Amino acid sequence: MRPDYDVVYPPDEAETAGSHEKLEIQLLLQAIYQAYGYDFRNYAYDSIRRRILHAMQVMGERTISGFIPRILHDPRQLFLLLDLLIVSVSEMYRDPSMFKEFREKVIPFLRTYPYIRIWHAGCSRGEEVLSMAILLEEEGVYDKARIYATDIDEGALTLAREGQYPLSIMEKFAVNYRLAGGTRDFSEYYTVEHNEARFRPTLLRNVVYASHNLVTDHSFNEFNVIMCRNVMIYFDRQLQNRVHQLFYDSLAMFGFLSLGSPETVSNFAGSDCYEPINEKEKLYRRIK
Structure with a gap:
């Protein structure tokens, strides 16, 4: 049976x-x-x-x-x-074509602002923060800008505040700088000390470094530009949506959002609140 x-x-x-x-x-x-x-x-x-x-x-x-x-x-x-x-990997002018597009398409708008607030979220060791500072300096708008650079990694923030990197990677950074539309000799921006390149302290005069956790912390200001590149690729969909909402709440109307090449706003419920400045470069503008 x-x-x-x-x-x-x-x-x-x-x-x-x-x-x-x-x-x-x-x-x-x-x-x-x-x-x-x-x-x-x-x-x-x-x-x-x-x-x-x-x-x-x-x-x-x-x-x-x-x-x-x-x-x-x-x-x-x-x-x-x-x-x-914690992943702390970056380089100066990473994805140079994005920075070139930023210089050509976003800077003309920023010139019209009396004051510019920029948030680098997940700034790692500060390479892209310095990249932005140099770009703004060359375009003549750095004196009216303030860059807020945040990360969860206190060790990375300490290195970022020093503005010092191995001399061996300067050649790579210089190539990226030229491809990004840099207008000067890249070596003008740093001095050599032993095997280290120390960037001019004046480049960080308008930078505020601080600890901030995208997972648990909230909006702390209103920004004209938010850059968070190659950070959300490490998050699941739920957390990505949470961070997208945080950025939306922190971005001024007609402000600009820059994401990493593998990332997009299309999965965010509020994606229709953005228009692409350049979809390939993941550069967007808030319109709602």
């Missing part, structure tokens, strides 16, 4: 291991959030998983959940882990 129940087969070992790993990651991210307020819970899963696995190798941890007692009992362990979870 056929038994009156369904046969339950044991779960596949790989599937079980994967679900356990995901649970460990969720528990770790929840512990970081509840204990310290850093919220990685809505970061894209594959991205945050790769970074956690890399952190395990670097920090000598055998299990993902093994991080939890380490960070709860020793905040220094948290900061070691954060350095490995």
